[in-house]
Amino acid sequence: MAAAVFPQAIGTLQWHQYLTDCNLHQELGSTSVKLTNGFIFSNGFFRRGCYCSRTRNFTVIQSSASQTSVFDPVKAPSRSNTSESRKKSNEAALILIRHGESLWNEKNLFTGCVDVPLSKKGVEEAIEAGKRISSIPVDTIYTSALIRAQMTAMLAMTQHRRRKVPVVLHNESEQAKAWSQIFSEDTKKQSIPVIAAWQLNERMYGELQGLNKQETADRYGKEQVHEWRRSYDIPPPNGESLEMCAERAVAYFRDQIEPQLLSGKNVMIAAHGNSLRSIIMYLDKLTSQEVISLELSTGIPMLYIFKEGKFIRRGSPIGPSEAGVYAYTRSLAQYRQKLDEMLQ
């Protein structure tokens, strides 16, 4: 694919514009651009974790057309539909979704490891998230052990155009394993394994669990509560800091999920604000300072491409009916086209 050539200076970009303006992203997508503030836009995203700030201005000071599209098809019929070529391309999609709004989010209560379900709005958000990723391949699903993440994953998958059935694996005992076997290879092929892991749970919020966030801020002060909620290494009373949460969540990601991606499997993770913040910190190499301002919205999927051992952030996919979906790589566009043909 030929790369677009940018003039030496094209003015000012707003990060918000990057997030929402598909055409801009497409134009930039195949070009390396150096920006003021030391930020570099290449391979479809800004480096240095600057997405924490949605309102920052970027002035383009230099560009190069050396970067062509780096994304080979994940599962494109012409190039990557054999396990051999998959291994060679070493590329896979990774979708991260924070669960939809829960009944305690709605009431503004600290939730942590308390297992509460989605609110009505959360159910709608999960379905909407499913529409956004309905044309992105998913081979394996990881969720936390908490119902709000599991509901989100399942509701999202009801929208997937491939129509595979998510099946929760029960490996907690030999008997559970034996009793949940599937005896048809064809049916297995039409299923997506769902693995629930406590390591992906929300951070344990200690003695804040069940307290109202506003009342807690009124009592202990806004700054103290912000420190408990967003700092990297300060735990809430008797709870986990983000660092402690990362020790289990990132270890699980590296031990269990990365090998799947390495083997070419497309993975979706439905988890929580803080367990996902810790994973994003690892993926985007954010510092403990940068992660403070990282906030994740409920029910908004984020797409990464894993290629040659690197995670490339592609933004949040929007519905297949929208023109110019910036999050799609060429290979994902091919997968989507294949679905279009199949479903005609």
Ligand SMILES: O=C(O)[C@@H](CO)OP(=O)(O)O
């Ligand atoms: O209550 C919680 O478990 C989390 C996520 O909802 O809250 P916070 O935004 O403080 O991380």
